[in-house]
Amino acid sequence: MTHETERLRELVATELGRARDRTTLLTETVDDGDLSRQHSPLMSPLVWDLAHVGNQEELWLVRDVGGREPVRRDIDELYDAFKHARRDRVQLPLLDPREARRYVATVRDKVLDVLDHAPLEGTRLVERAFAFGMIVQHEQQHDETMLATHQLRTGTPVLSAPPPPAPAGRVTGEVLVPAGAFTMGTSTEPWALDNERPAHQVVLPAFHIDRAPVTNGEYLAFIDAGGYDDPRWWTTAGWDHRQAAGLVAPQHWVRDDAGWLVRRFGRVGPINPDEPVVHVCWFEAAAYAAWAGKRLPTEAEWEKAARWDPATGRSRRYPWGDESPGPEHANLGQSHLRPAETGAYPLGASPLGVHQLIGDVWEWTSSDFHPYPGFAPFPYREYSEVFFGPDYKVLRGGSFGTDRSAVRGTFRNWDYPIRRQIFSGFRLARDA
Structure with missing residues (x-):
């Protein structure tokens, strides 16, 4: 066994362990009733x-x-996600919490044994x-x-975390991205998923893009200006949805006599005007942009x-360089x-x-979810291919809830334009 293979095994074991520690935190902080309950028809029961x-x-x-x-x-x-819609899963004869914990522990023991013995080469x-x-x-x-x-559950708060770091300085304005070609996607990132592949050249005209995502304070100005009541800013489908869903503000914003508050993981507090706005759907983002x-x-x-x-003309793995994200x-x-x-x-x-492109909030783009030139499904069609088309909009960059292993400069997320239970925000651009 080479030293490189041994290091790869250690990396995999560490990453599997980190993921399971997080899963355990998210499922052990609630009782079995909460674990088995459906907190929203948009989401599966946690169990x-x-x-x-x-x-x-x-x-x-x-x-x-x-x-x-x-x-x-x-x-x-x-547990086949394509067999049962999320809203229906609570009715299934699911493993109870004790059985589910025992099952995932048994599987993990076997996986670690497979990891010890599997050759990490030979097949794709x-x-x-x-x-x-x-x-x-x-x-x-x-x-x-x-x-x-x-975030959607009600009851006593069970999650806590320290606040994020304070800003080193205000970031405002926009930057000019000059016209020309760049390499989009990847053919070399070892854990990149099929929709990120292959690397290909894309030529773009010059454009401006905001240095930071749209903030709560900026979005509040849209609300105060009557943006939710003026169909001029909305697409036809967006205005229909805004009316049908009764949208008046980002999800989890609540109004009292003093103004707007926000509910986060069971706690209600004032809105920070300098944080990126979160829990907005694509239609809201597009209306604000207009x-x-x-x-x-x-x-x-x-x-x-x-x-x-x-300086080099090359595409980095991340905005700051090629090293993996640190705190x-x-x-x-x-x-x-x-x-x-x-x-x-x-x-x-x-x-x-351009700041905070990775983390904080998933950023809606104007693009539908389509394959790159030369796309090939791997290792199964259902990861990406069945979602391609005009029904889904692409989001980029990850959120405060995204793990470093599951985001990079090429990573593509997608969702329906009406969805806002996800940790979604946006930034703006304009033609040069």
């Missing part, structure tokens, strides 16, 4: 997510990579531990989903602003249960001076 991450781990690592006998073949259909599925990295990201993605469920005389960036514009280095770079991994004020991560800025 479904718990057993689902174990089931995916069993399918891919125990059975496929390890070639081992199934642990619980009888539950495969229960195991090359550079891809399948293990896929499962790490899958669990962390469900952890972020479970964090969103915690009111402000700008637009949402395209997905390609967002990625060029985040990755392109004008000095970005607000990630549930370390803080809120976005940080703009300017809090100067070391995470891109070469052009």
Whole structure:
């Protein structure tokens, strides 16, 4: 065994452990009743997510990579996300919390044994531990989903975290991104998922992009100006949805005699005007952009602003360089249960001076979710291919609830334009 392979095994074991520690925190801080309850029809019961991450781990690592006998073949259909809509999962004969915990622990024991013995080369599925990295990201993605469920639950607050760092200085204004080609996507990132591939050249005209995401204070000006009552700023579909859903402010904003407050994980407090606005849908983001005389960036514009280095002409892994995110770079991994004020991560800025592109809030783009030229589904069509088309809008950059293993400069997220239970915000762009 080479030293490099041994280091890769250690990395995988560490990342699997970090993901499971987070899953445990999110599922042990509530009682079994809360774990089994459906807190919103948009979300699964937490106990479904718990057993689902174990089931995916069993399918891919125990059975496929390890070639081992199934642990619980009888539950495969229960935890197949394509078989049952989220709103219906609470009615299924799910494993109870005790059974679910025992199941995921048994699967993890077998996975660690597979990791000790599996060659991390020879097939695309195991090359550079891809399948293990896929499962790490899958669990962390469900952890972020479970964090969103915690935001929707009612009752006594159960999660806590220190506040994010104070800003080093205010970040305002916009930057000019010059016209020209850049490399979008990746063909080299070992754990990149199929929709991030392959790397390809994209030529863009010059454009301006905001140095920071839109803040609560800026969004409040849109509300105060009657932005929710003026159809001029909304797309036709957006105005129809705004009326049908009764939208008047970002989700979790509540109004009292003194003004607007925000509810976060069971606690209600004042709105910080310097934090990025969060829990807005694409239609709200697009309406604000129209009111402000700008637009949402395209997905390609967002990625060029985040990755392109004008000094070298190459695309970095992250805005700050190629090293993985540290706490000095970005607000990630549930370390803080809120976005940080703009300017809090100067070391995470891109070469052009664009801040907080990674972490804090997922950023809506104007782009529909489509494959890149040369796309090939891997290792299964259902990860990306079945979602391609005009129904979904692309989000970029991750949020305060996204783990560092599940976000990078090329990572693509997508959702319906009406969704706002996710930790979504936006920044603005305009033509040069």
